[in-house]
Every structure is written in C-alpha cells, then in structure tokens.
Amino acid sequence: MELKSNHSSPVLTDPTPINKSRLGIHSSLLSYPQSGGSLSSGKYMTIPRKKPGKLDDVRSNGWLDAMKSSSPPRKKLIKDFNIEVAADDIDIAYCSWMIKYPSALKSFEQISKNAKSKKIAVFLDYDGVLSPIVDDPDRAFMSDAMRSAVRNVAKHFPTAIISGRSRDKVYELVGLTELYYAGSHGMDIMGPVSHTESDDHPNCIRSTDQQGKEVNLFQPAREFIPMIDENWPTIAQCVHDILKDYPRLRLTHGRKVLEIRPVIDWNKGKAVEFLLEALGLSGRDDVLPIYIGDDRTDEDAFKVLREGSRGYGILVSSVPKESKAFYSVRDPSEVKKFLKALVRCKKFEEA
Ligand SMILES: O=P(O)(O)OC[C@H]1O[C@H](O[C@H]2O[C@H](CO)[C@@H](O)[C@H](O)[C@H]2O)[C@H](O)[C@@H](O)[C@@H]1O
Numbered sequence: 431m432e433l434k435s436n437h438s439s440p441v442l443t444d445p446t447p448i449n450k451s452r453l454g455i456h457s458s459l460l461s462y463p464q465s466g467g468s469l470s471s472g473k474y475m476t477i478p479r480k481k482p483g484k485l486d487d488v489r490s491n492g493w494l495d496a497m498k499s500s501s502p503p504r505k506k507l508i509k510d511f512n513i514e515v516a517a518d519d520i521d522i523a524y525c526s527w528m529i530k531y532p533s534a535l536k537s538f539e540q541i542s543k544n545a546k547s548k549k550i551a552v553f554l555d556y557d558g559v560l561s562p563i564v565d566d567p568d569r570a571f572m573s574d575a576m577r578s579a580v581r582n583v584a585k586h587f588p589t590a591i592i593s594g595r596s597r598d599k600v601y602e603l604v605g606l607t608e609l610y611y612a613g614s615h616g617m618d619i620m621g622p623v624s625h626t627e628s629d630d631h632p633n634c635i636r637s638t639d640q641q642g643k644e645v646n647l648f649q650p651a652r653e654f655i656p657m658i659d660e661n662w663p664t665i666a667q668c669v670h671d672i673l674k675d676y677p678r679l680r681l682t683h684g685r686k687v688l689e690i691r692p693v694i695d696w697n698k699g700k701a702v703e704f705l706l707e708a709l710g711l712s713g714r715d716d717v718l719p720i721y722i723g724d725d726r727t728d729e730d731a732f733k734v735l736r737e738g739s740r741g742y743g744i745l746v747s748s749v750p751k752e753s754k755a756f757y758s759v760r761d762p763s764e765v766k767k768f769l770k771a772l773v774r775c776k777k778f779e780e781a
Pocket residue numbers: 555556557558562563564565566567568570592593594595685686725727
C-alpha cells in the first residue's frame with residue numbers, strides 16, 4: 431500500500447488488487463488508508479501533541495517535513511476531513527495521524543456503504559472504550575447512556591465485549607444479558623447456546639449464568655485451572671514477600687495485579703475468531719466485523735481483522751498511536767456516537 435503521489439487526498443493505491451477479491455471483500459472496502467507501521471517492538475509509538483505555535487521539536491525531528499510531504503495543504507486537510515475546529519487550534523501531530531487513522535465518525539458514510547448487505551458483528555473492549563479510564567479500576571463505570579447505546583446495538587447486531595478483566599467483573603459492570611462476554615483477554619468466553627459447531631468444541635461446556643439461563647462457556651485455558659488453583663497461594667505469597675522489600679510498591683487483590691497468563695497462544699484476536707465461528711459468521715463474504723478497542727491487547731484483534739481483510743478495527747485514542755486499526759475515535763463519547771449511528775443506519779435500512 432502506498433499514498434498516491436499527488437497527495438491531494440488520503441486515498442491509497444493498492445498494488446495487490448488480487449488480494450481484495452481473494453479475500454472476498456469488495457475493493458471499495460479497501461479504499462481507506464492503511465497504516466504501514468509495525469508493532470514488532472510490542473510498544474505504541476506515542477507522538478506528543480504539539481500546539482501549532484511550538485513547531486521547533488516537530489521540525490527538528492523531521493516530523494514537519496514528513497507531514498508536509500505526505501499531506502495536502504492545511505486548508506485542504508481541514509476540508510477533506512471535515513474537522514470542525516478553528517485552524518489555529520489544530521493539533522498538527524494528531525491531524526497528521528488522522529490521515530492514517532481517519533475518524534470513524536467522519537467516515538461513517540463510507541463504512542455504512544461498505545457494510546451494505548453485510549451482517550455487521552460488533553466487538554467492544556471495555557476499559558477506555560465503554561468506560562473512561564479512571565484511577566480506581568473498581569469505579570470504571572459505564573454511563574447509562576452508553577449502556578443504552580450498547581443494548582440497542584445488541585438488538586440489531588451480534589455483539590460481544592472482549593476484556594482483559596475477569597468475565598464476571600465485566601459482566602457486573604456492563605449488566606446486559608443479551609451480549610457475549612469474553613473475559614481474561616478472551617480466555618473465558620460466555621455466550622448463549624448457539625446450536626452451531628462451536629457447541630461441540632472440546633473446551634466448550636454447557637453452564638448457567640447468574641440468572642440461571644443456559645449458556646455456553648468456552649475456556650481454552652481450562653486445563654491450567656487446577657494447576658493455578660494449587661499454586662496460586664504460593665505464588666501470591668512469593669509476590670507479597672518480594673514486595674515487602676519495595677515499600678513504594680503496593681500489592682492489591684485480584685487479577686488486576688497478579689495477572690498471570692498461562693503460556694498458550696490465545697489473545698483477543700483469537701477470541702474474535704472464535705466468536706465469529708460461534709456466531710456462524712466465520713469465512714463469510716457477507717459479514718463485516720467491527721472491533722473497537724483502545725489498548726495494546728486490542729491490537730491482536732485489529733490485526734486479525736486487517737490481515738484477513740475482514741472488517742474494521744477502530745482505535746479509541748486522543749493521542750497519535752501506531753496501530754493495526756483502520757479508523758479512530760477520540761474517546762468513549764465518540765464510541766457512543768458511533769454505536770448510535772450504526773443503529774440509526776440499521777433502522778433506516780429496515781424501514
Ligand atoms: O481489556 P480492557 O477491558 O480494556 O481491560 C484492560 C484492563 O482494564 C483495567 O485497567 C485499566 O482501566 C482502569 C480503570 O479505568 C485503570 O485504572 C487502569 O490504569 C487501566 O489499565 C483493569 O483494571 C485491568 O484488569 C484490565 O486488564
């Protein structure tokens with residue numbers, strides 16, 4: 431993928447059109463910007479936000495030149511992206527970044543066009559996406575308005591929450607029965623009994639949720655549980671003992687701090703693949719998964735969607751970050767707007 435040389439728009443040319451049809455996605459779906467960055471270091475590239483008046487650092491590290499050569503003139507940039515702020519307030523680094531990761535809200539028309547006659551599946555991270563990031567993880571509540579937006583989305587599209595938190599905790603915070611929940615970075619998945627092939631998966635068992643409703647539980651790390659149960663107090667004691675020598679460090683309870691993962695090849699990307707399979711939506715050209723996340727762990731899911739050219743990753747970030755997502759939104763309030771727009775669009779189609 432490369433930027434067109436005239437730089438008059440952020441449209442990309444694709445030197446490998448064969449992939450588009452092989453992957454079963456209409457070529458128009460791929461006419462959005464592609465990020466070329468690699469996450470091989472496992473770290474985000476965070477570009478400090480600069481006020482327009484303070485260009486020295488930007489200039490000295492070559493950013494300004496790079497931006498000038500790959501961007502249209504300022505006024506055109508504002509027009510193309512329909513950014514509703516005064517030119518003087520524009521954050522150059524952020525706008526430059528948005529060429530690579532356009533706003534999912536501003537691009538909604540394009541997204542809905544590409545989603546036409548496809549079945550959308552919605553995957554949502556929790557912290558930083560449905561709830562704002564706060565100091566106390568136990569107080570990361572989602573607003574009633576956000577809950578209502580998610581409930582409405584789930585009425586119209588298969589919807590799953592994929593979180594690093596324990597499944598119980600995220601269910602407690604979200605409180606909607608009509609969703610799939612994937613906790614512990616996708617290692618603990620609960621969803622309705624589907625009567626599809628995934629029901630017969632070796633790690634899939636029938637259980638009941640807190641309301642006594644029959645559900646499927648998929649726990650690929652199940653075999654590690656007895657070992658973890660057996661060793662947990664010893665490990666916790668060791669960590670506790672070590673921390674005694676570090677009075678400036680504090681040990682708090684629960685998975686949040688002693689987050690110990692078994693060595694298995696499983697992550698949020700695998701969870702998305704599993705859920706698509708469970709929903710009967712895998713390997714279908716008429717399905718458009720949308721995953722919204724803000725964290726490094728969400729990159730595995732963005733990568734799955736990007737590599738398979740299956741759908742859209744939307745990164746929630748108010749600062750530039752290298753990502754495998756296609757689009758961006760700034761914060762949970764924009765996530766809510768996007769979810770509402772999806773529902774409005776669906777209702778309009780159905781009317
Ligand atoms: O996958 P997620 O749903 O995004 O969960 C990732 C982690 O989220 C929580 O921590 C983050 O949010 C907290 C509340 O806003 C914040 O205090 C903390 O700094 C963030 O890292 C949660 O506490 C972790 O267990 C999750 O792994």
